[in-house]
Amino acid sequence: MAAIVYDLLETGNTYPDFRYGLFTDLFGKNSKPYVDASGVARIGPAIDLEASLEIVATQVLGAAPDIALLGLLSDVVSKTYEAGDSKLLQNRLDKVLKDWASENGLPNFPDAFVFANDNQVKAALAPTLVDIEGSLENWGDIGIPLSEERAVVASLAYRGYDVSNIMDAMVFNGDRIAPWIEIRYMDRAGAASPNDAGAARRYYQSAQFELYNNPDSVAYDEAVDVGQAYTGQRNRILSYEKDFNPAEIGLKKDGGRDGIADFLQPAIDAVAQHYFAEVRHADELLFTSGRT
Structure with a gap:
């Protein structure tokens, strides 16, 4: 039997770049949160929001979220959803951010729970794959x-x-x-x-x-x-x-x-x-x- 010869990606960022392209081809970039066919809240290339909320929120907000804010966001993503509830999920997450900004006097705080660019999507994906x-x-x-x-x-x-x-x-x-x-x-x-x-x-x-x-x-x-x-x-x-x-x-x-x-x-x-x-x-x- 002919032995496998791997198509190596061992220099620089060739592997994470190829992997990111593959994952987004398969699952989409999805800069906005969405609810999949099984009722799971996700964002990016099928990132599970409940399982990886802190990782995602850090990219969306540009810094690690306050523990209290993370708890409020967790309350939203852990609710029961059905396919088709993507807009509801988005509105709830956005409201948490807007209320937090208003209550804490943060006029420049993000008011939408979305990825702003590919770099944020890529940075959120990588830690979910460590194991x-x-x-x-x-x-x-x-x-x-x-x-x-x-x-x-x-x-x-x-x-x-x-x-x-x-x-x-x-x-x-x-x-x-x-x-x-x-x-x-x-x-x-x-x-x-x-x-x-x-x-x-x-x-x-x-x-x-x-x-x-x-x-x-x-x-x-x-x-x-x-x-x-x-x-x-x-x-x-x-x-x-x-x-x-x-x-x-x-x-x-x-x-x-x-x-x-x-x-x-x-x-x-x-x-x-x-x-x-x-x-x-x-x-x-x-x-x-x-x-x-």
Whole structure:
């Protein structure tokens, strides 16, 4: 099996910048607070306001909030909300700030609970990922380096998905292909009711993770690995993409709307080159890659 080669992001701010771009692509920048479909108060790229209120408030206010003010804000975000209550949440938070400014004689105090710019969003996001990043860095006392792959796995763990199988395959087996398949299609096996939004995120996350070490230069052995992995999951993969057509629901950027045939093409080309043959379709790849 071809061992995974990570797309490293170890210089300067390359990793946090890539991770921020990935998270905002997946979950939005959302400078204003909102209530998600599950009734959770959030802001930015799906930051849980109740869990990370002090972190967020520090960015919104430009300084750590007074403990009494933090308590008032906490009372607001901990209330019960339903999807569609975003404006109500915003109004309540804004009222707390305005009342605080009036009662304490602070004419220049912020009167809206919103992020003013990308830097505030990025600064609020990073501390919410400390535990996740620590786990990925030290997984099995080996971990994975700062890389595009790690950012993708972090984005999965961030929303509560169990990444144990993905991490074990990468760290202990040096496997890229099995993690890619799980990232892309895990909803089918791991969620009670897959939906278009979840599938669209998976498609984009898998495109950023990448099926190959280098899709522009795929070795024959790596192509065979891909063909064999596809063979074992073929029916599930095709069924999933029939139910959730990436061309229709995928994010309109960076491979988000590519289907499995698009991702298999580099392997098809590698097998064709190896045998000096014309291999046009995935089924031909499966047949050819099984030859000795």
